[in-house]
Amino acid sequence: MPDLSGKKSETEIPAPPTSSRHPLAVPVTGIFILLLIQGLIFASQFLIPVTTAILGYFILNAPRRALERIGIPAPVSAALFTVSIGAALFLGILALSEPVYEFVTDIPGLFEDLMTTLMGPGGLLEPLTQAADASGRVLEATGEQPPMQVEVVDNVGLATSVVSVAPGLLGQIVFAISLLFFLVASGDMFIQKAVKVSDRFQEKKNTVTMIRTIEARLGNYLGAITLINAVLGLVIGAGMWWWDMPSPWLIGIMAALLNFVPFVGAVVGALISALIAYVSFLDPWMALGVFGTYYALTALEGQFITPALVGQRLRLNVTMVFLSVAFFAWIWSVMGMVVAVPALIVVKVICDSVPKLRKVGLFLGDAEGFLPAREHTIKPTAPDRS
Template sequence: MAQKFSFPRFRPDGTGASGRAANWAVIGIFMIMAFAAIAAGRDFLMPVTLAVLLFFVFTPLRRLARRRGVPDALTATIVTLGLVIAVALIGLGASGPVSQAAQNLPTIKTRLEQKFSELRESFEEIQQAAQEIEQVQAPDDEGQPAPIKVEEVSDSTLTSLMKFTPAIAGQVVFTLFLLFFMLASGDLLYLKIVQSFDSMAEKRGAYLALRQIEDSLGNYLGAITIINAGLGLAVGLAMFAWGMPGAILFGISAFILNFIPYLGAIVGVITSGLVALVVMPGVFWPMMVAGTYMFLTSLEGQVITPYFVSRRLQMNTVVVFLAVALWAWLWSVIGMIIAVPVLVVLRVLAEYVPGWEKFGNFLAGEEPPAIEDEDEEEARDIVEAGAGAEDESAARHVTAEVVEDAGKP
């Protein structure tokens, strides 16, 4: 007999299980409204969130500089100017290849048409077979296979980028100014947060949580930035070795795109393959170029990053993918970049906020942190026992034995 479960039933007096159902209803409504507010206010919330994350990253540097006698305002100025210079150098390095690509749009259009024409001729036999099958299924239909259409490459994309450039620049400026004021204020933000708690133990816990957020974000973003820089260098050199145009742009793109888990690598592989399809003959060599990009990103994702990033900071891959998709829906590209840092912050908070232990356990990777009760051990016993079962009936039998053994004194 299968074990049954049901939703809480509403009682006429409004007590008991109906209260739990009402609570879940309120939570559901709150989440819907919260997501709507986050999506609607992204022009303001995106730079604020990014500035707060950068504040946690650079606060240890500010604290170190203060111990060396450097004022907080001077450290904030150096950090802000450093970020401006870094962004300017990236933009300067990418401006040349981007400008050249914009000037070569007619040539790219012509080559794409030629390449798709060659591909259409290569697959002529397959099209002929498909046409014969279609004629057999519908003998009265004398329609020809639809030709492959090549959309014109226009300057609409560049026009859109020029349209949104002022808004993006404004958000960048707002982020940098907010970061400057937060760093220049020293420990004022920490002081206000700690003051909002009552007991001394809660104040200490809040301060330790803030410090751990600093360490976790700094370690994660520091390691990821260095790894991505190495990946960008490797991709740039590989594209140069293949004779691809704009090897510098490929390296910069790989560095930036790799901050987006999974999707960034996919975009890079597709882009490199399409560009190679334009500049190289045939299909084999473009596939080799795309395969080289895929090999480098796979090596980084499967070997290098797990080795250098602390296991404590590794996340549940399913949760990471869903978080990237969710933040992409809410905040587009910036949302995909900040998705994992936000998960890192939530995982740290789960270790300090009462009742969030299981949530932190859910966010963790293959080796989640131990929960201070029997739930984790019991769950592991059931899952490990059921993993060896061939079907649902066998799983019911072996898990029943686990439950019986756990109930014995």
């Protein structure tokens, strides 16, 4: 019989609370994501130097604190860092401007020589040329005129395009260095403000831990990657010298810079080296050997050296790294590919620190960082004795 006394049955288990989601939550979130992506693309000229300066601020916080402990104030450290970065960039551009300009100017000629060699007598694409000539003769024999070829002459060459882009790029570099100076000169002001806006003590503690983790991981990653790329550039330059390639030191510098771009940099560098070898020596086997040497050295670095030095500290999902590089390359071009992995590191640390975003951080991590969730069992509440 049902209990008519009005008292709750001792065996009754209260139903868990149900969470209701607003019906417009999903479409509003989707619209926000689309607008965010469009905003990132539209404001790329402003956001690229800002993102670079913020990443540099996280990296330079540790050495700035080390200099403060020996009595050097933050503004002096900021001036020292930014002047050093600016001088290094200026000297690098000054030293590489002439050979890079000559190489960029020679790229159209290299492609013309390549197509002439490939499609000429004895070239790899000679059968295609013969087939095209045969098709033209057949059309002439049947009385049909082939479509008229119109050649569009563009007086703006590749070198002229690079020169036209240079002022905007120089302005972004100056803006990024200036912003980096003000960020580093402010010391821990932004970190202190981030701690103050947190309400509870545990939130303040998590904020400090998150910021210190970002600084440590970015510093370890970029420091190790810079050292690895410098050694890789020397090794590849020596390999190109062994193959008797023209300007092997320039190819080594190119390899060191391109290796900051995961996945894509190694392939692009190997293809450019093979192109230079083929045009210089007109030997496909030598071009293949140069390509294999370049790519083998980068594969050795990517598969064994880099994972051994920085892999255990990052623990990023390789698929997500590839998607991150592709996404930032789409919205921010070449510079986006450079900042893709550091930005992914920051996002991973933030997701791991915020409880509501830990599921996202789980997908960004690798298999070793996976921790199975504990099984949750519903226990009946204690009976009401009142």
